[in-house]
Amino acid sequence: MSQNRPKLSVNVNAIAMLRNRRDLPWPDLARLSRIALEAGSHGITIHPRPDQRHIRFSDVPVLGRVVAEHGRGAEFNIEGYPSEDFLKLVLDARPDQVTLVPDDPTQATSDHGWDFAANRQSLAEVVARLKDGGMRVSLFADPAPNGLEIAAQIGADRVEFYTGPYGATHSDPAARQLRLEELARAGKAATEAGLAINIGHDLTLENLPPLIAHLPNVAEASIGHALTADALELGMAGAVRAYSRALQGG
Incomplete structure (x- = not known):
């Protein structure tokens, strides 16, 4: 189940939040998602929340079509809390992956x-x-070994480790090392339980290479905030290419 080449899924929530500041159709979420896919992103991630403060429910079918039209193995990942409204949304959209968050x-x-x-x-x-609807399921998990065997027993395909605490150590090398070791232990436990591993939250061009070195069996990284910030300087295509290189340890 080890993955030698972690895949990048671009989370476009921050782009949607910028669009929603005004009653205008730009930045164009669909166009920027296409640019990300053409530049090498493996997929697009969204997290539609009940208040629609970034992703709107009307964005879901539009972005689903963007991913499907791109083809080439691209994947659509929808994150959210499993309320009945959310479940109806994803059962209608049929993304490749659903990531459940608490x-x-x-x-x-x-x-x-x-x-x-x-x-x-x-x-x-x-x-x-x-899973009856044909979707892969990932469960949001703290970077700790406890409970991962339960995630596997109830049928999850993957866990997404919450990497926020690791990202918060950007100015503390000693704390960063402790978080890396914590993630490595959790990754070992997930693999032993038969789960593939996703990662997400506060991942940057600078902190990705050491994380991948400690957690070499990552299947997918979902990255939004930092990638969107870097895209202001590099452009969306340039940011996607830079994060793809960082995921390979470069």
């Missing part, structure tokens, strides 16, 4: 993983519904 609707961003033991039954039911 967010409160009022949260600014995802900031913790599932308590797999406490949510075992409810997650098992949701995972079964999504």
Whole structure:
């Protein structure tokens, strides 16, 4: 299950949030997603929230078509809390992957993983519904070994490790090393449980190479905020190419 070449999925939430500042159709989310895919991104990630503060529900079918029309193995990943409204959205959209997160609707961003033991039954039911619909399921997880075997037992295909604490160590090398070792232990446990590994949150051009060196079996990295910020200087295509190189350790 080891992946020698981690794949990049561009999270376009920040682009949608910029668009939503005005009642105007730009920046054009579909066009920038196409540019990202043409530049080498493996997929597009979105996280539609109930208040539609960035991704709007109307964006979902549009971006699904962008990914499908690109073809070439590109994937559409939708993240969200498994409310009935969210489940209806993804069952209608049929993305390649659904990433379930334990967010409160009022949260600014995802900031913790599932308590797999406490949510075992409810997650098992949701995972079964999504897999019956032909979608791969990833569960948002803290970077710790505990509970990962439960994620595998209830049918998840992958876990996405929350890398926010690692990203927060940008000015503290000692703390960064501790977080890298923590992620390496969690990655080993996930692989032993039969789970593929995704990563996401506060990943940058600078912190990706050491992370991949410690966590060599990453299947996919979902990156939005830093990539969008770098795209202001490099352009979307240039940022995608730079992050693709960083994922290869360069």
